[in-house]
Amino acid sequence: MRRVAVVGGGAAGFFFAANAGREQGTSVEIFEASPKPLRKVLASGAGRCNLANSLEDIESIISNYPRGGGFLRKVFRAFSPKDAVQWFERRGVNVKKLHSGKIFPEAESSAVVAAALEREALRAGAKIRTNFPVSRIAKSAEGGFDIFGGKGQARGEVCAGRFDAVLLSCGGLRDGALKRSIEGLGHTVSELAPALYALKTSPRFPGLSGVSVRGAALTFKNETKRRAQGDLLFTFKGLSGPAVYKLTSFFAREFKASGFKADFFADLMFSRSSERGASEFFRSCRASCGARKVENARPEGIAEKLWLEILSLAEIPPDRVFAKLSSAEERRIAGFLTRMPFRSEAPDGGEVVTCGGIKNSEVDFSTMQSKIAKGLFFAGECLDIDGLTGGFNLQNAWCTAKIAAAAISQTP
Ligand SMILES: Cc1cc2nc3c(=O)[nH]c(=O)nc-3n(C[C@H](O)[C@H](O)[C@H](O)COP(=O)(O)OP(=O)(O)OC[C@H]3O[C@@H](n4cnc5c(N)ncnc54)[C@H](O)[C@@H]3O)c2cc1C
Missing domain, CATH: 3.50.50.60 (FAD/NAD(P)-binding domain)
Incomplete structure (x- = not known):
């Protein structure tokens, strides 16, 4: 034997x-x-x-x-x-x-x-x-x-x-x-x-904990190729979900080398054509419901809480009507929808692999x-x-x- x-x-x-x-x-x-x-x-x-x-x-x-x-x-x-x-x-x-x-x-x-x-x-x-x-x-x-x-x-x-x-x-x-x-x-x-972990980020949005976005994309600052796509989940301390797991897996060694500090953007409209999807949203809102308050209409797939947070980040009063949004204001909102900036601070929880x-x-x-x-x-x-x-x-x-x-x- x-x-x-x-x-x-x-x-x-x-x-x-x-x-x-x-x-x-x-x-x-x-x-x-x-x-x-x-x-x-x-x-x-x-x-x-x-x-x-x-x-x-x-x-x-x-x-x-x-x-x-x-x-x-x-x-x-x-x-x-x-x-x-x-x-x-x-x-x-x-x-x-x-x-x-x-x-x-x-x-x-x-x-x-x-x-x-x-x-x-x-x-x-x-x-x-x-x-x-x-x-x-x-x-x-x-x-x-x-x-x-x-x-x-x-x-x-x-x-x-x-x-x-x-x-x-x-x-x-x-x-x-x-x-x-x-x-x-x-x-x-x-x-x-370590690979496959959630991230503590700044900023973080504890009030959005549990809110998810389907079909998002995360891209390292100033880069287009280093990207991870998937659903995104806001957590109490930062971000999680398949898109974050892919990011921390694809770039596991880069994260480690930088002490887990990395600047990246979240494109919350990735599966809806990003900037094109955002401008299409504003165009259709202006055409069909210009008198509507911005707080009452939001792009498909963006939860109400998240939309209100984006309006606040873009410094848009939620009771502003669509017809009164200036193009600079639209650009600010679209900016947060398609290039929401984050910095990773540390893994949130242990690595999976x-x-x-x-x-x-x-x-x-x-x-x-x-x-x-x-x-x-x-x-x-x-x-x-x-x-x-x-x-x-x-x-x-x-x-x-x-x-x-x-x-x-x-x-x-
Ligand atoms: C929280 C969590 C959830 C996960 N969920 C999933 C999932 O759902 N699906 C999936 O596919 N993968 C998942 N994974 C990953 C998966 O569990 C691992 O990839 C898998 O267990 C690896 O198997 P392994 O036998 O190689 O190592 P392990 O299962 O890690 O086993 C290695 C063992 O070796 C022991 N050991 C280490 N050093 C020594 C030593 N010097 N002497 C003696 N013993 C030692 C360890 O104590 C451990 O018991 C998850 C991982 C974690 C942490």
Whole structure:
């Protein structure tokens, strides 16, 4: 029986353990740093777990990974996100697919996903060792790897034993000791940065908290190409929603480099032709309801509270009638509708995913094995691969873990 150490008891580690067990001639031991495994899975999708996305065309799927998607082509051809969903369904996790493409458990609870993973890993014979942060993976001269780590040991790290192979599934590689150890084995870890988070901004509009705008666009100041499109949500401390998640994902490293301070504009009329849509709105209001107060008519898709805030920013009395708006006043309102200025101050809440990780070109994606240290495998977020919201990050974890499990099981 070959012995495999799994470093990290999260989505990828458990999916691997459930698929590379006793029946495959493999004995798996999961080392988890925290007291409880699968914490991110439990927190995922606000406790509902968006476990995959229903997109099936591989090119469309990989376009949802700002970094590293191309490397997943091979993985998804061998074991697709659809296969991963079927794996869960066969194990009693019924799912529902939303119009947006997001797939959730029918029970709307991440606990059913975590329970299925834990049950299947145990059924396959996996041992789970919690409170064991792995600090070092050492290649042994006689073959295999020694795993070191542990917590609260008076004399430092302890050796947990020798293993024929190791799966690194520790998520974002933020543990300094483990990162140095992997680099010591010859691997390169690309720069890490948080990605996919909401922003604290100035100005902020606490009174607009909960107001959303469909089809907005965020553009860095003085640039047109660096843009993120999607729905926008005003929050108590700033901005959130798909457009902000895309912005903090596409430009994760730029945000980090600037200390999360960036000036950008929100185009609230993006899906309605921006400036053209705004001038069309004023033209039609003047033509059809010139005597109407500006507070009583607003562009389609702009909530009343938001419209009143924009009028206040543009210093327009809300009881002014459309016919009396000067072109300079119209331009001021249109300016806030299409180029509302913001400065990001800091992430609002934790990151959802880490950008950066093990350099993908150092990994054979047909097996998930290291091209540098034979016997070392990778799965999930520790790779330099991260996806947008929509289930793409978990499906990276499931699919890469399954490829690694199949490859390890076939190793003589
Ligand atoms: C709040 C939140 C919501 C999310 N929602 C979604 C969603 O709905 N859909 C989606 O697709 N993605 C979502 N994600 C992202 C997704 O959860 C991760 O991309 C995914 O869990 C990555 O799986 P992984 O196994 O690579 O890493 P993880 O699931 O993070 O597991 C890594 C494990 O390794 C352990 N570990 C770390 N260092 C060590 C060490 N040195 N020794 C031992 N153990 C170690 C960690 O404690 C952790 O348990 C969400 C993330 C967050 C934070």
